[in-house]
Amino acid sequence: GNSVTQMEGPVTLSEEAFLTINCTYTATGYPSLFWYVQYPGEGLQLLLKATKADDKGSNKGFEATYRKETTSFHLEKGSVQVSDSAVYFCALKSGAAGNKLTFGGGTRVLVKP
Amino acid sequence: GAGVSQSPSNKVTEKGKDVELRCDPISGHTALYWYRQRLGQGLEFLIYFQGNSAPDKSGLPSDRFSAERTGESVSTLTIQRTQQEDSAVYLCASSLGLAMTSTDTQYFGPGTRLTVL
Numbered sequence: 001g002n003s004v005t006q007m008e009g010p011v012t013l014s015e016e017a018f019l020t021i022n023c024t025y026t027a028t029g030y031p032s033l034f035w036y037v038q039y040p041g042e043g044l045q046l047l048l049k050a051t052k053a054d055d056k057g058s059n060k061g062f063e064a065t066y067r068k069e070t071t072s073f074h075l076e077k078g079s080v081q082v083s084d085s086a087v088y089f090c091a092l093k094s095g096a097a098g099n100k101l102t103f104g105g106g107t108r109v110l111v112k113p
Numbered sequence: 114g115a116g117v118s119q120s121p122s123n124k125v126t127e128k129g130k131d132v133e134l135r136c137d138p139i140s141g142h143t144a145l146y147w148y149r150q151r152l153g154q155g156l157e158f159l160i161y162f163q164g165n166s167a168p169d170k171s172g173l174p175s176d177r178f179s180a181e182r183t184g185e186s187v188s189t190l191t192i193q194r195t196q197q198e199d200s201a202v203y204l205c206a207s208s209l210g211l212a213m214t215s216t217d218t219q220y221f222g223p224g225t226r227l228t229v230l
Contacts, residue, residue, distance in 0.1 A: 004155075036221075043116075044156075044204065044221040051216070089155060098169055099144060099208070099217060103155035 002027045006090045006104035014112055015082055021075040021107045023064075023090035031094040033057075033066055033073040034101065038087045047075075047088070080111045115139065117222035119205050125228045126195055134190045134225045138207030143185050146206040146219060156204060162188065163210055195229045202226050 006023040013019060025031065035047040035057070048057030053068035064075045073090060090104040118137045126132050138145050147159040158172040162182045173179070177195075182188040192199055202224040211217040 043223040044206075046218055046220075049218075091156075098161065099163070099210075100146060100158040100161050100169065100172070101148075101156070101219060102158070103148075105153075105155040 002094050002102040004090050004104035009108035012110045016079045019077045019080045023073045025071050025092050027094045029094045031092040034091040035075050036089040082111050082113050085111045117207050119222040119225050123226045127230050129194055131193045134203050136188045136205030142207035143210035144208045145188050147190050148204045150202045197229050200229045
């Protein structure tokens with residue numbers, strides 16, 4: 001079946017630091033990959049996505065590249081801000097499993113000024 | 114426009130009681146999903162409705178869980194004889210229901226936090 005593994009948090013870093021959150025997956029077929037973000041007190045929001053190998057998703061300074069050879073979709077941001085403090089979820093959708101999303105466990109990120 | 118809404122936002126109940134959680138999807142979205150998020154864990158898929166098709170119930174953890182959807186509108190998730198392990202945040206999402214699922218973005222509601230004492 002499908003599964004997503006992401007690094008456990010919390011990740012604590014200073015403003016302007018470089019952020020990487022690792023995500024690897026197991027899936028049947030050719031999945032689409034997603035990063036969702038949950039800011040404090042808010043609902044889950046789509047941050048970025050990639051639908052095929054070597055695609056790069058980007059939004060709000062975050063990037064992630066779909067790497068089929070390593071079954072990975074690591075999230076990166078070059079210079080984080082305090083407002084990036086949130087919980088980040090890696091997820092996949094595989095055509096074989098229909099339209100439902102399979103999520104990783106989430107990574108809490110805390111950015112200190 | 115209005116996003117996905119859920120009610121109640123918080124529900125505290127006693128073990129053994131039944132609860133109903135409500136989800137109002139975005140207007141025009143034919144697909145609706147329920148997920149569960151236990152404390153410190155990722156989201157688990159529960160059930161998926163797509164138009165008039167039979168729902169995908171493959172994620173429901175036991176026969177105490179059921180869900181209904183009226184047309185392409187409101188959905189209710191019912192948990193009978195609640196247990197302490199049912200305590201979680203229950204999230205609803207909706208999407209346009211596009212045939213090309215890779216482009217069919219799910220929009221999430223704020224969730225209902227259920228606490229079973």
